[in-house]
Each structure stands twice: as C-alpha cells, then as structure tokens.
Amino acid sequence: MGSPEVIEDQNVVEAQVKESEIVVSKKSKVASYISIACSGAALISDGYQNNLMTMMNVLFALAYKTEYNSTMKTRVSNALLVGEVLGQVSIGLVCDYLGRKFALVSTTLLIVIGGILAAAAHGSTPTGMFWMITVCRGIIGFGAGGEYPASSTSASEAANEATPKRRGPTFIMVTNLPLSLGGPVAISIFLIVLSAAGQNHLSTVWRVCFAIGCIFPLSVFWFRLRMMTSKLYHEGAIKKNVPYGLTIKYYWKSLVGTCGAWFLYDFVTFPNGVFSGAIISSIVPDSATNLKKTAEWNLLLGMISIPGVFIGAFLCDRIGRKNTMMLGFSGYLVFGLIIGIAYEKMSTILPLFIVFYGLFNCCGNLGPGDMLGLLSSECYATAVRGTCYGLSAAIGKTGAAIGTQCFTPIQSHLGKKWTFIIAALCGVVGVAVTFFFVPNVTGEDLGVEDKKFHDYLTANGWQGTYGEDSSSFEEDEKSSVKTEL
Template sequence: MPRQQLRVLIALDTVRIRWYHFTAIVISGMGFFTDAYDLFSISLITKLLGRIYYYEEGHLKPGTLPIQVLAAVNGVAFCGTLAGQLFFGWLGDKMGRKSVYGITLILMVVCSIASGLSFGSNPKGVMAALCFFRFWLGFGIGGDYPLSATIMSEYANKKTRGAFISAVFAMQGFGILASGIVALIVSAAFNSAFPAPAFGENANVSTVPQADYVWRIILMFGAFPAALTFYWRMKMPETARYTALIAKNAKQAATDMGKVLNIDIEAEEDMIANDRANSFGLFSKKFLRRHGYHLLGTTSTWFLLDIAFYSQNLFQKDIFTAISWLPQPEKMNAIDEVYRIARAQTLVALLGTIPGYWFTVAFIDTVGRFPIQFMGFFFMTVFMLALALPYSYWKQHNPIGFVILYALTFFFANFGPNTTTFVVPAEIFPARLRSTCHGISAATGKAGAIVGAFGFLYASQDPQQLLRDNPKYPKGLGMQHALIILGCINALGMLFTFLLPEPKGKSLEELSGENEPENGDMETPCDAASEANLL
C-alpha cells in the first residue's frame, strides 16, 4: 500500500489555482525570456560582426566571419549552458532551489552587459572577449533550466502542473520575439540616423562606423528583464517538497505554503523524520531499476530535438538567404542587413514559434505529454522532408511557400517536443534528484544544440564554396542534404519517445514512487513506458 502522504503535499496537489501560481510563472518565466533573448540574439548580428571586423579593402563581397569564428560565436554559449545545467542542477538538490536561484540571474545580467562591452586591439581580440563572456552568460542560463522547471513543478497542483511548467517555458517564445523587435528598432534607428549605400554602390562606406554600436546595444539589452525580476526571485520561499522531503522540515514547509497559498496546513514532523525508503543515489542500482529508462528517454529525446531546433533557429538567416527570401549581402548595407534578418526572425516567431508554445499550454493537461511529443516529432519530420526533397522548387519558384512550411516546423517543435522535453524531467524523478536529473537531461539537449551549431554550420555550406574558402575543413553537404538529415533526426525522436511515461493527472510522488514503501509494488520503467504508449 502507498505510504500516507504529507498534508502539505496533498494541499499543493489539490489546491485551486491561486494568484501566486501566476506570479511564480512570471518570475520563473522571465528567466526563460532572458535565456531565449540572449541565446538567439547572436544569430541576428553575426553577419554584422563579419562586415565590421573581417572586411578587407578591395574585396568584392561584404566581410563574413570565418567559419571557425562563426562556429565559436554561435556555439560557445551552449557549452556554457551545458556546464551550468549540470552544475546548478546538482546544486539545486544539495542547497535548495531558491538558494541558488538568484545566482543565475546575476550571471546573466553581468555577462549580458559584458558581452556588449567586448573590446580588443584586433578582430581576434574582440571575438575572444565576446566568446569568453558568452560562455559565462550560457553558464547562468544553464542554471535557469533545472531550477525554474523544478520550482514550478513543485509549486503546481497535479491537475494543471503541465500547463504551468509549459507557461514558464513559453516565455522563451517572447524572448525570441523580443530579440527580433529590439534588433528592428535599433537597426532602424541607426539606419535612419547614419544612412549608408548598399555594398555594391560604395564598398568603403556600406558599413558605417556607428554600426559597431548596433550589435553591442542588442546584446546588452538582455540584462534588463533579468535585472527586473531579481528582487521577486529572492522573495520566493523554498518549495515545500524540498523543505519537507529533503531538508526534513515539514513545519517550515507547511508555514511557507500556507502563506503563499493563503490556506491553513497542518505540519506532520513525525511522518518524515525516519523516512529512508527513497534514499538511493543517482548511480545506484535502485535508481537504474526505477528510473533508468526514464532518464534515457528524457536525455535522448532532448538531445535529438535540440539538434534540429537550434540548427533551424541559429541559421535561419542563411536558410532564407539560400532560398532568396533575403537579398544577397552585397545588395544592402550592413545595418539594413540586420534589419531584414530581424524582420524575418520576428515573422517566424509570430507565425510559428509563439503559437506553438501556447498550444502546448492549452492542451498538455488534457491531451497528455506523450501524444504531444510524438505528434510534434512526427510533423517536424514531415515538414522538414517536405522542405528538403523538393528544395530546388522552393528555392527557384516559391520561397514564400518554403517560409510557411518552415514556420510550421517551428509550430510543431513548440507544440511538441521542445516544450515536453522541458516539462517531463521536472515531473518523473524523485525530489532528492529532480533538479539533478533535469539538469542532466537539459545538458544532453544542449549537447545536441552544440552538434547543431557546429555540425549544421558545416553540413549546410555549399560544398564547392566551403572547399574553396577553407580547404582544410570537411566538405559541406549543401542545404538540401542538411535538411534531410534533420528530418531523419526528428524521426529518431519519435522512437525514443516510447521510453517515457505519461505524467498527466498524477502527483509528483506517485510518478517518482516516493509514496511507496521500500518493498512495495513498484511500477517498473518498462511498465510505465508500455502504459504511456497506450494513452
């Protein structure tokens, strides 16, 4: 028989939606707003960096970042994010979710400003400084993943938990949109104040000196939303599940949750004082038996998803240029190029990215996590192959049709695995290891993002152009073959989704087995996966 549940946890699982739930969504979600802004704003300015720092007098084309520099600038933040997810995920289980929650915001604020102040005596110095600060920016961003997901899952009731966690993650869409809007405003203002001809008209002045301010302002703006929420994060109490189940202080847990939910909760110290049933470690046989398949499922699906998702996001400007939806660089000046790239990103965010997030919020607690993730991977596969196989047709005859299908892949990424891979790891692991396991899952996802940032960059290059410009680097496959590979990766994501259980409508303790006695009947990972497949 299941162990009797603590009243404070029962209250959290069954309490009606309170104003504090929405407050927690905003406080946690603003971290993801900042995360997305900082991670994706870099894609708006890489071409501008090439024009400013790598144009050589006498060249017939605008300057571009050398491919190894472009890979580093795009990928270094993901390396920091991966490290931050592992470190802060572990720290969140050791010291408490709230105790380290403010550190991540401080890192994001400081490093966003420092990224915009990256100076050097030569282009390599500027790029080195930018990469250094973006690594530590990513480190702070990484900590926000396990902490925000765990905090929201442990505050929410079991009926609407999926929607609450999804809503936190959905703020990422607004962060992507904000990066595009800020870039539009800044570039339009500078282009109006300091107009320059297109590159072909006068190569010497197509990149005005003031263009150096544009990318710095865009990057530094990411500090503001993080700074605005710091005070409120510090006011949040520790989650009751950490205080009661890990810190073993049921009285404090009842007091904290009673205040924020405005209800009376009775403490039960005697029920947790001698609880040893779930004291197994992350690397124990017991964890492997209970949650091994689950961890494999969360890590593999997040890894595969992020290869495709970040490849599409980081290099959408190159994809749009390849299909001639954006003009060639020599037909516009440097700041106008930023404006046009930002406009394209903003349109895709409005048409596909943001609606996808909020469809998940609306349906995740009725449809379920497993069906949404499987459906998302399926349609991402379909649309990616629909873009890739008739690629020549889209490029030559119908670039607008390409953009519409491309936006649909973003819609089903977000109304699908991009959201559910964030939600599920925050629900199915024990409280003592929840933040750690979410950090491991997220870090594996960022390993996929690194593969996408570096691999897709090389794979999508025109083979002859890449070999001519960089003879020592591997030969590119071309955009069409790169898109086919991404479609196949999405198909693999469908298969690995079968390793995951369906958390809909269950309490966190029911999912993790924390309310089961030591020798009680436990649902095995295989059974859980089989059950999920029938839902």
C-alpha cells in the same frame, strides 16, 4: 464544564485562528502564483541570448568580413552552448542541494554579469574582441543553462500547489512560452536598435543588444529573492548521502527517454535557430547590404512558430504528454521532408519558404519544445528533480553543440536541403525514443512520485533523512507573506 463566558471566549479564539489560517492560506496561494511567474519568466533570457546570435552572425560577418570567418562564427555561437551544458549540470545539483531560490538568484547574477561584460567587450584587435565575447557568452550560457533546472523545477512545484489540475498548461505558459518568445523579442529589439543607430554604426547595434539582454533577469531578481520554498522541496529534499546509484537504477529508462529526446530536439532546433538568419540571407535579394530585410523575414519566421506553444499546452492534458511529443516529432518528418525535397523550387518563393520553415519550427514547439521540460519536471522525484532535469537538458545542449558543428559542413558538402532531410530523420528517431522510453505521465500530484521513490529507496536499504530544516521553511514563508503585504 466551563462557564458560558469561558466557552464564548474559546469560540472567539477558535474563530480568529480559523480566519488567520484562511488569510495565510490565501497569501501562500498568491505567493505560489508569484513563484510560478518569477521562476519561469527569466527563461526568456535563454531564448533571447540563443536567438540573438541569429542576427549577430549576419551583422558580424558584414562588419568584420576578414576576422569573423566560419571558425570564429562557430566558436562564438558554441560558447553559449558549452556554458549552458556546464550550467545545467552544476545548477541542477545546486538546486537539489542548496534549494531552488539559491539556484535562481545565482543564475540571474551570472546572466547579468556576462551580459554587461559582453556589451563592453574590447580587444587590441577584432580577433581579441571576439575572444572576449566568446568568454562572456560562456558566462551567460552558464547562467542561462542553469535557468533550465532551477526555473523549471521551481515552477513545476509551485504550479503543483497553486493549480494542481492544470499544472501542465500553467507550466508551459511560464517556461516554454517565454523561451519561445525570446526569438521574436531578440529580432524585434535588433530591428529597433538598427533603425535608431543606422547600418553605419553596427558596433553600437550589437553592444546595445547585448546590454538589453540584462534587463529580463533583472526584472524578476527582487521577486526571486523573496520567493517561498515549495512544500514538496521542504518535505522531500535529500541533502546528504544522495543515493545516485539507486536513482539511476530506478530512473534509467526515463533518463534515456528525456535525455535522448532532448538531444534530438536540440540537434535539430538549435542550429536551425542560430543559422536561420544565414539561411534566409542566402535567398533574400540584396541581403548583403540590407540587414533590415533579413531581420524582418526572421521575425516572421519566429512568430509563425509561437502558436505551437499554445497548441501543445492545449493538447497535453487531452491526448497526453507522450502523444503530444510524438505528434511534434512527426511534424519534423512531414515538414522536413517537404522543405528538403522541394528546397530548390521553394527557396525561389521566399514567402512560401518562410511559411513552411515556420510550420516546421511550430511542430518543434508543439511537441518536444513544450513536453520535454514538462515531462522532465514531472517524472522524477523532488529529491533528484533538479539533477535529472539538468542532466537531460545538458544532453540536449550537447546535441545542440554537435548540431551547430555539423550544420555548416552538411550545407557545404551535401547542400542546404539536407539539413531539413536529416531533421526529418531525427523526427522519426524522436518518435521511437518517446514511444519506447518516455513514461506516460498523467499529471497526477508530484507528491505521488515522491512517495514511490521514497518507498523504493527504503526497500533497497537506503537510510537517510528527507526535507530541510523547518526554520528555513518558516522564514521563507514569512518573507513571502511580507512580500504580499
């Protein structure tokens, strides 16, 4: 036995160690909250950039009547989509191989560089200028698309550590909420810039709007540089000899569910967002000369859809992720049919049309808008979460590109009401895909899925190493603590 003095010294040391561990634990938890916020916050860039074209299509058609024809309009609109598809697949792989932080920093830089170039776009002719805008929008799209797997996987893993029992609502509030707010923010900024510059300076309006899009990713750039690697990624990452064959064999049903549902959701929601300005301008009196009136109705339309995000966040833990998504797709069926069947009469009563159009979009936010990102971040193991999430989102954006290409021909050959009737049919297929293929995730700890996946790989003879170098994790943790101090 030691002397009383030695025992007393040992007790003091143990108390100091415990106190130090509590302090570090609190700092780590705060760092997790910062990671959650900074991971998802920049998704507003995707919402902003997507919805910016809602009014840009109207503006360009007014300012460049000859050059901005239907072909050029589709090309400029789809440039972002093509970039997003490539970015989602590429950055999905990157965030699994090189880490969430590396992916987040890369996407931020791409959005900023693309935005600056788009704002400064010039050409010897207007057609040349639009080609430059198309390329710049592709760069923005690559970064904005990469935000999906990079931001969502990081936010989900951080929420799993900080708020494990409320991971679903927390995830939605930092991902789909900023994404959905991007539309109203884009329209609000457009209205402010248009009021300041005037309708006689449309070139100034669109350049300033493109430039402002750089502010959102820059606002969280420093925090992303200081983010801490999640424990899930530190322990469960596979950086060599990734078993893609076994991954597809194990997750094929989930991939069919998330990819198929995302394709249907984006096929409906993206063209309705991009071309909502054109739809509304076609029924707004004097819309050809009054951009402000069209923008104001678009702003109201965007705001009506926002409550759906909160309703979905409220329901996801109460009735389940899967049921919430089917409820949202069912809303497409109900409101799509109402608007489509009564389009001729409803379009003559503009406020009524906007309300039902907004409720249609609200159902999209409530169901697949909230649930697809959440489910895609929860039903795959950490080792392949970014890859599977990116693939699901990329298939979704493919649906958006196809929907954008089909939207104008459908309107031209069948009539505007058929865009809503077809959306209703997509809602029916969405319910079926969700019911048969989407897993019924309950919100359990993400580590449980990691263990199941690891056990499956081991049982099928895969040999490899999990986790990343411990020194890099410790360095990240120190960096995060310094940020808090």
